[in-house]
Amino acid sequence: MYLRRRILNFTMNTKLFYILLLMSLSIIGLAENPTENAAKRGSIKGHVIDALSNQPIEYATAALFSQPDNELIDGSITDVTGFFRIPKLEMGTYTLEVSFIGYRKTVMADLEINPANAALDLGNILLEMSAQGLSEVEIKGGTPAIEYQIDKKVIHVDKQLTAASGTAIDILESVPSVSVDIEGNVSLRGSSGFTVLIDGRPTILEPTDILNQIPASAIEDIEIITNPSAKYDPDGNAGIINIKMKKIRLEGFNGIFNANVGMYDRYGGDFLINYRMKKANVYLGADYNKRTRPGTSESERYTLSDDTLFYNNSIGSRDRQRLSWGVRSGVEFNFSKKDFASIGFRYGHRAMSGFSLLDYDEWMVPGGIHKLYESDEQWERGGDFYAINFDYTHKFAKKGQEIAFQVVYHNREMSESSTNMLRNPDGSIESGQMSTEDGPGSPLRIKIDYSMPLSEHSQLEAGYQSRFGTSGDDNKVYNYDTATNEYVFIPEYSHQTTYLRNIHSLYATYSGTYKKLGYKLGLRGEYTYRFMELVGESNDFTLNRFDYFPTIHLSYDLPLDNQIMASYGRRIDRPRGYYLEPFITVQDAYNVRQGNPELLPEYIDSYELGYQKRFGDNFVSLEAYYRVTHNKIERVKSVYQDNIMLNTLENVGTDYALGTELMLSLDIFKWWHADLMGNAFNYKVKGVLYEEPFERTSFNWGSRFNNTFLIGDHMRIQLNGNYVSQSVSAQGTRDGFWMANAAIKRDFLHKKITVVLQARDLFGTSKHESYSEGPDFYNYNLSRSKTPVVMLSVSFKLNNYRLKREKNGNGGGDEFGEDEF
Numbered sequence: 042m043y044l045r046r047r048i049l050n051f052t053m054n055t056k057l058f059y060i061l062l063l064m065s066l067s068i069i070g071l072a073e074n075p076t077e078n079a080a081k082r083g084s085i086k087g088h089v090i091d092a093l094s095n096q097p098i099e100y101a102t103a104a105l106f107s108q109p110d111n112e113l114i115d116g117s118i119t120d121v122t123g124f125f126r127i128p129k130l131e132m133g134t135y136t137l138e139v140s141f142i143g144y145r146k147t148v149m150a151d152l153e154i155n156p157a158n159a160a161l162d163l164g165n166i167l168l169e170m171s172a173q174g175l176s177e178v179e180i181k182g183g184t185p186a187i188e189y190q191i192d193k194k195v196i197h198v199d200k201q202l203t204a205a206s207g208t209a210i211d212i213l214e215s216v217p218s219v220s221v222d223i224e225g226n227v228s229l230r231g232s233s234g235f236t237v238l239i240d241g242r243p244t245i246l247e248p249t250d251i252l253n254q255i256p257a258s259a260i261e262d263i264e265i266i267t268n269p270s271a272k273y274d275p276d277g278n279a280g281i282i283n284i285k286m287k288k289i290r291l292e293g294f295n296g297i298f299n300a301n302v303g304m305y306d307r308y309g310g311d312f313l314i315n316y317r318m319k320k321a322n323v324y325l326g327a328d329y330n331k332r333t334r335p336g337t338s339e340s341e342r343y344t345l346s347d348d349t350l351f352y353n354n355s356i357g358s359r360d361r362q363r364l365s366w367g368v369r370s371g372v373e374f375n376f377s378k379k380d381f382a383s384i385g386f387r388y389g390h391r392a393m394s395g396f397s398l399l400d401y402d403e404w405m406v407p408g409g410i411h412k413l414y415e416s417d418e419q420w421e422r423g424g425d426f427y428a429i430n431f432d433y434t435h436k437f438a439k440k441g442q443e444i445a446f447q448v449v450y451h452n453r454e455m456s457e458s459s460t461n462m463l464r465n466p467d468g469s470i471e472s473g474q475m476s477t478e479d480g481p482g483s484p485l486r487i488k489i490d491y492s493m494p495l496s497e498h499s500q501l502e503a504g505y506q507s508r509f510g511t512s513g514d515d516n517k518v519y520n521y522d523t524a525t526n527e528y529v530f531i532p533e534y535s536h537q538t539t540y541l542r543n544i545h546s547l548y549a550t551y552s553g554t555y556k557k558l559g560y561k562l563g564l565r566g567e568y569t570y571r572f573m574e575l576v577g578e579s580n581d582f583t584l585n586r587f588d589y590f591p592t593i594h595l596s597y598d599l600p601l602d603n604q605i606m607a608s609y610g611r612r613i614d615r616p617r618g619y620y621l622e623p624f625i626t627v628q629d630a631y632n633v634r635q636g637n638p639e640l641l642p643e644y645i646d647s648y649e650l651g652y653q654k655r656f657g658d659n660f661v662s663l664e665a666y667y668r669v670t671h672n673k674i675e676r677v678k679s680v681y682q683d684n685i686m687l688n689t690l691e692n693v694g695t696d697y698a699l700g701t702e703l704m705l706s707l708d709i710f711k712w713w714h715a716d717l718m719g720n721a722f723n724y725k726v727k728g729v730l731y732e733e734p735f736e737r738t739s740f741n742w743g744s745r746f747n748n749t750f751l752i753g754d755h756m757r758i759q760l761n762g763n764y765v766s767q768s769v770s771a772q773g774t775r776d777g778f779w780m781a782n783a784a785i786k787r788d789f790l791h792k793k794i795t796v797v798l799q800a801r802d803l804f805g806t807s808k809h810e811s812y813s814e815g816p817d818f819y820n821y822n823l824s825r826s827k828t829p830v831v832m833l834s835v836s837f838k839l840n841n842y843r844l845k846r847e848k849n850g851n852g853g854g855d856e857f858g859e860d861e862f
Contacts, residue, residue, distance in 0.1 A: 083154035086126040086497065087163035088440070089119045089139055095378070097123025097441075098168060101141040108134045108150070117598060120554065122441040126498055128556060130154050137163070144168040193283075194265040198257060209252040209284060212263060219265065219282075227252055229267070229280055236277035239284050252282070256328050258299035258836065259311045261287045267666070268592070268608040268649050271548045271563025272490070272502060275590040275612045280647075286369075287313055296839035303832030306333040314839070322373040329366040336360070336826035338397060342631075344680045345817040350406045351684040353631060355416070357399035359824065364423075365391040379436040385429070392423030401463070403684070413466050418629060420459035427452055441494040449486045455479070461629035462521065473521025474627045475528050480514035480538075499553030508544040512618060513537070518627050534625055537576040540618040544569050550592075559596040564589065573621055573638070582621065582638045588613060606651040614643040616674065620690050628688070633681055635689045641672040660706040666722075668698045673726060675771050680817045693771040694728010700741075716747040730771055733816070739769040755788040773813030773820075780807040795836040802828035 089101040103125045104116040114135065117125040134153050140146040147166055154161060198212055213219045219229055229235040237252060266273070267280040287297070296314035301307075311328035339356040367389025374382045401414040430449040437443060455478075462473040488506035495501055518534035521527075545568045552561035571584040592610040599605065622636035651664040672692045681687035700722020707715050720743050727736035747761040764779040784799035805828040813820045 082128070083130045083132065083159035083161065084126060084128045085130065085135070085137065085152060085154070085161045085163065086124070087139075087166050088123045089125065089141070090123055090165045090167050091144075092167040092169045097121070098141050098144075099123065101125070101139060101144075101168065103127065104138045104140075105130075106136045106138070108136055111136070113600075115600070118559075118596075118604070120498075120500070120552070120559070122494065122500065124441075124498065126554065132156065132159075139166050139168065141168060193267075196263040196265070198260045198262060209255045209257065209260060209263065212257055212260070213252065213282075227282075229265070229282065236274065236281045237284065238281055240286055241283060252284075255284060255286075256299070256309055256311050256330050258301070258834065259287055259313070259326070259328055261285045268594070268610040268647050269612075270561060270594060270610075271550050271565040271590060271592045272504065274506075274546075275565060275567070275588075275610075277612065277614055280612075293317065294839070298837045298839070299834060301832055301834035304830050305335055305827060307331065307830070307832060320375045323371075325368075325370045327366070327368045330364070332363045334361045334826050336824060338399065338822070338824045340823070341819075341821040342686075343819050344684055344686065346680060346683050349408065349683070352402075352404050352406070353684055354402045355399040357397060357416075359397035359399075360395065362394050363392070364394075365389065379438075381432075381434045383430075383432045385432075386427070388425070388427040390423065390425045392421065394421045394423075395419070405684075414463045414471060415466075416461065416463055416630070418459070418461045420457070422455070422457040424454040424456050426454070439494065441492065441500060443492055445490045447486070447488050447490075451482075451484050453482045455482070459628070463630050470521065470523055470526075472523075472630055473528070474629060475519040475521070476627055477517045478514055480512060482510070482512035484508065484510040495551075496553070498555075499551070501549070501551055503549040504547075506544075506546040506548075508542075508546075510540075510542045512540045514540075514619070514622075516622075516624075516626060534627060536578070536622070536624045538618075538622055539574045539576060541572045542569070542618075543571075552594075557598040559594075559598075561592075561594040563592040563594075565592075566590075569615075573618070575624070580623065580638075604653045606649075606653070608647075608649045610647050612645040612647065614645065614670075614674070616640040616642060616690070620674075631684060632686050632688060635687060637690050640674060640690060641692050643674055644671045645669065646671075659708060660704075662702075662704045664702040666698070666700055666702070670696045673728065673771075675726075677730065677772055678813060678818060678820065679731065679815060686818065686820070691730060692728075693730050694726065694735075696724065696726035698722045698724050712751040714749045714751075716745070718745040718747075719743070724768065726769070726771055728771070731815075735771060737769045737771065739767060739774075741768050742766045755792075757786045759784045759786070770813075772815060773811055776808075776810040778806060778808050778810075780804075793838050795838075797834045797836075799832055799834075801830045801832075802826075805829065 085105065087103070089098045089103070090096070091098055097119070099119055099121050101119040101123070102116060103119070105114045105127050106112060107114050114130070115127050117127050119125045132154050134151060137149045137152055138146060139149075145168065147168055149163065149166070152161060152163075196212060213227060219227060227235075239255075262285040264283040264285065265280070266283060269275075269281050273281060294314070294316050296312065298310075298312040300310040309328070309330035309332075311326065311330075313324065313326040315322065315324040336359055337357070338359045340354065342353045344351045344353075367387060369385070369387045371383060371385035376382065395418075397416070397418045399416045399418070401416055402411075403414065404411040428449065428451040430447065432445070432447050434443060434445045457478040458476070460473070460475045463471040465471050486506065486508050488504060490502065490504040492500060492502045515537045516535055518531045519528035520531055522529045546565060548563065548565035550561055550563035553559070567588050567590070569584065569586045569588070572581065573583075574581040590611045590613070592608070594606070594608045596604060596606045620636050620640055621638045623638045624635065626634045628634050646669045648667045649664060650666075651662065653662045654660070673694055673696045674690055675693045677689060677691050677693065679687050679689075700720065703717075703719045705715075705717045707717075709715055722741050723738065724741050725736065725738045727734075729735070743763065743765045745761065745763040748759065750758045750760075752758060760781070760783050762779065762781040764777065766777040768775050780802045781804055782799065782801045783803060784797055786795060786797045788795050805825075807828065808823065808825050810823045811821070
């Protein structure tokens with residue numbers, strides 16, 4: 042019966058896949074034959090190209106003015122191939138202005154449209170980088186710290202002065218759509234289920250871990266993609282955060298060196314050197330980053346068992362530390378104008394550790410038994426990893442037609458240990474636990490992408506990808522024997538697991554423009570095979586599943602630099618391997634953990650509608666979004682034994698988020714630039730948990746206000762603040778908090794040396810405060826870090842290094858690895 046049902050489900054999914062594919066092909070057929078009455082009207086078209094790299098520039102603005110009165114007639118925005126077209130023009134003479142942030146504006150005057158030359162083709166329009174370089178454009182040039190594009194937000198890291206000595210986490214604290222708590226945990230529009238890419242490639246580390254590891258000084262841009270197209274992996278219910286590492290595109294020998302030091306044993310540094318020849322490029326970079334976060338912790342808890350209440354309160358100190366280092370290197374080859382290849386290598390180490398010293402007060406009612414303990418807890422997690430990637434791209438004779446091939450292999454060694462010991466007031470040991478976990482992971486990714494223009498304003502993209510992943514974990518648990526003063530191995534709580542997951546994907550997208558309408562339709566199909574085995578035990582778990590993921594992106598250009606955008610995407614958030622492990626793992630004297638092999642993946646339907654308007658050097662963006670998550674996965678608690686909690690994961694039901702985002706970028710004065718951002722959404726989660734129906738709602742909102750002041754030609758001051766409101770989950774509530782940061786930047790020696798002094802959480806207001814409760818328990822937690830944190834960073838540019846944005850997405854980025862299985 043089970044097999045029959047699986048075959049029936051597979052057949053229905055396959056039929057639905059082909060129905061969607063036929064619908065897409067029908068749309069393509071209709072879109073390929075637009076009719077246009079051009080008998081008495083003309084058009085202007087062209088391709089906007091980067092003068093240095095010869096790559097197309099997407100999202101460049103083409104504005105058309107009449108002559109001689111210089112009145113704005115119409116405009117267009119270039120597509121992914123750099124193409125633009127302005128149709129339905131009256132006969133006459135025009136001036137065209139083509140511009141893009143960080144490039145010199147190109148002006149083409151005396152463009153005549155007449156009956157003999159009604160369709161004017163300007164060919165390739167070359168844009169040259171501005172003299173200052175993209176990373177050095179001053180506020181008075183109108184460059185926003187955050188740029189909104191049709192399918193993503195781009196955070197220009199060099200504008201985030203208050204994060205100069207930090208990591209990617211510190212940058213994200215000041216950008217829309219993202220919130221960061223005091224522990225450094227990141228959520229994207231209220232969800233922690235998102236994917237992190239490094240130069241467009243996935244990572245083996247947890248999203249929060251990798252964002253805490255990468256130094257801000259090594260990052261060029263961060264892209265927030267909340268509704269990716271079918272070309273991207275559909276993993277992550279809230280979208281994608283893509284980290285674009287710094288690269289050097291100038292010929293000759295260039296480099297940049299950064300160092301930072303701060304309070305509470307924080308320091309780090311990184312460098313990137315590059316030698317670019319006419320047909321080849323070699324680069325080498327390294328980074329080291331240590332971040333210690335001392336603080337305090339307190340908790341209150343009670344559990345109910347057999348009509349007895351067990352109370353457990355704690356208070357004390359806790360320290361957290363992250364340490365990482367890495368080396369990256371690569372070679373790029375331009376064999377010809379049509380063939381590009383690169384080989385990249387990354388080797389690194391990351392480690393996280395924690396220490397807490399807590400005083401516990403424990404009693405029960407009825408009974409009156411009162412006990413005092415001191416808890417000494419230490420944990421460590423980390424290991425080495427490496428990644429090797431090969432990329433090859435071939436461009437065909439037909440403009441815009443190309444094929445790209447990529448192979449990425451990763452390996453990581455991970456080890457984890459934790460020790461918890463309870464001591465009586467007289468110093469004697471009451472109890473102790475120790476657990477260890479070791480295991481490697483070796484994912485391999487192979488993909489091929491093909492793109493081909495079907496007409497001057499339409500394009501087809503298609504591709505195939507295979508992901509092969511294997512990992513293993515060896516978990517061991519020990520209890521402290523007070524008689525022998527040794528830890529004793531507990532076999533019934535110790536297990537060995539092997540995990541295999543293979544995913545095979547096909548996708549196709551069709552994009553184009555019709556008059557002022559831009560569109561991109563996509564469909565992706567994925568087959569997943571997953572197998573998990575408990576070594577030496579009778580249990581194993583197998584999954585075979587086919588999924589489909591349609592995407593739609595639309596844009597419409599309005600007069601005077603206005604644009605409306607809409608999109609829909611279906612995504613998936615698969616349970617990680619350790620989510621599924623069915624055995625009990627001891628965390629400490631009062632908590633145990635267990636996975637859930639019955640977890641279903643989350644499926645997400647995401648809708649967005651956006652509006653953009655640029656007026657002079659100012660900018661406003663407004664987005665509305667609606668997200669529905671089916672099979673919502675949450676961490677939940679229940680009573681395991683007297684005064685011991687069980688932490689596990691469940692599909693609690695469905696959650697809904699309906700909200701809006703606003704960003705206003707203003708040059709208030711020539712010396713004062715401000716960015717005001719806000720995000721507000723109504724959140725609801727409802728379902729059934731432990732056979733009890735529930736429904737919880739909250740109105741969530743957050744705001745950020747960033748101010749940058751220009752003091753002369755060589756100094757900038759930045760002040761920013763942000764607020765994150767309260768939010769709910771199936772069992773609990775997380776309180777809101779606010780914080781303020783400040784920084785001052787000064788350039789020396791013609792901007793070869795830059796010094797930044799920054800202070801974070803000036804008033805010590807950041808915190809993590811949460812409540813959770815069920816029919817037989819209540820839990821409250823509050824943690825704070827020592828603040829403010831003051832840091833100093835110094836940057837030195839060799840050969841007056843300037844950043845330049847990559848347009849082709851190739852070029853030797855560094856790799857941190859594949860997704861966690």
